[in-house]
Amino acid sequence: METKELTTEEKNCPLEKAVRAISGKWKIAIIWQIGKGEKRPSEFLRSIGKADRRVLSQQLSEMVTDGLLIKTAYNELPPRVEYTLTPKGENLVKILWELNEWGKQLHD
Amino acid sequence: METKELTTEEKNCPLEKAVRAISGKWKIAIIWQIGKGEKRPSEFLRSIGKADRRVLSQQLSEMVTDGLLIKTAYNELPPRVEYTLTPKGENLVKILWELNEWGKQLHD
Numbered sequence: 001m002e003t004k005e006l007t008t009e010e011k012n013c014p015l016e017k018a019v020r021a022i023s024g025k026w027k028i029a030i031i032w033q034i035g036k037g038e039k040r041p042s043e044f045l046r047s048i049g050k051a052d053r054r055v056l057s058q059q060l061s062e063m064v065t066d067g068l069l070i071k072t073a074y075n076e077l078p079p080r081v082e083y084t085l086t087p088k089g090e091n092l093v094k095i096l097w098e099l100n101e102w103g104k105q106l107h108d
Numbered sequence: 109m110e111t112k113e114l115t116t117e118e119k120n121c122p123l124e125k126a127v128r129a130i131s132g133k134w135k136i137a138i139i140w141q142i143g144k145g146e147k148r149p150s151e152f153l154r155s156i157g158k159a160d161r162r163v164l165s166q167q168l169s170e171m172v173t174d175g176l177l178i179k180t181a182y183n184e185l186p187p188r189v190e191y192t193l194t195p196k197g198e199n200l201v202k203i204l205w206e207l208n209e210w211g212k213q214l215h216d
Contacts, residue, residue, distance in 0.1 A: 015204060018211030019136055028127055066214060088213050095210060096123060098203050103126030105196050106174060 021066050024059045026051050028096065031068065031085075035093035039082040068092060129174050132167045134159050136204065139176065139193075143201035147190040176200060 022028055029048045038044060041060065045051055060083060063069045068089040074080040085093065130136055137156045146152060149168065153159055168191060171177045176197040182188040193201065 013208075014211030014214070015136065015140060015208040016211070017214045018207045021211070021214055028123065032123060088210075091210055091213075095203060095206050098206070099126045100121075100123040102196075102199055102203060103122030103124070103129070105199075106122070106125045106129055 021063075021068065022092070024062065026056055027059050027063060030056070030059065030063070030083075031089060031092060032096060034069070034083055034085055034089070035096070039084060041081065041083075063089075129171075129176065130200070132170065134164055135167050135171060138164070138167065138171070138191075139197060139200060140204060142177065142191055142193055142197070143204070147192060149189065149191075171197075 022031070026044075026048055029051075030044055033044050033047050038047065041053075041056060044056060045053060048056070060069065060071070064071050064083075067086055069083045070086055072082045072084070074082070130139070134152075134156055137159075138152055141152050141155050146155065149161070149164060152164060153161060156164070168177065168179070172179050172191075175194055177191045178194055180190045180192070182190070
């Protein structure tokens with residue numbers, strides 16, 4: 001969802017905050033994949049198809065900052081990075097499952 | 109949420125359909141206001157602040173097409189138009205209330 005100029009009221013509105021936290025080309029797709037058990041950017045890139053790696057990593061770090069994901073870097077060669085859901089991220093996945101159910105009622 | 113080029117799989121994914129149905133600058137704000145009892149475009153324009161009337165009416169008609177809203181035009185002078193939620197729209201409002209709750213956990 002494009003973020004429009006925000007009034008102070010909008011900035012404090014929890015729904016606006018929630019929508020901003022999940023706006024961004026790949027955020028819902030990423031959270032959805034992690035909710036299904038994927039952990040590594042290479043997996044997200046494969047399952048999300050035409051995601052741009054740079055945009056993907058930008059959105060991953062925004063979601064870490066927002067407290068939705070935990071990033072774990074393993075001290076190995078080659079380097080390995082994994083993302084998992086925080087409790088806040090898990091709660092979002094539950095809402096996305098409801099949105100997914102709701103989407104089944106929509107015709108094309 | 110910007111809609112990216114869709115693979116066939118994405119087109120059929122209920123979550124993608126749901127996100128597309130609520131993407132658009134004012135759709136969530138409109139649904140939210142109707143869920144709080146507002147009915148008329150003039151009310152939405154007032155409460156959503158800087159909404160553009162033309163874009164607002166485009167998004168209202170998309171939501172009627174998607175089966176989220178019912179448009180009722182009253183044969184009066186001046187003409188009066190009201191929008192109300194369909195059951196599908198009401199179900200969406202329930203999910204938005206949960207997203208609103210979830211948004212309360214997000215810091216600024």
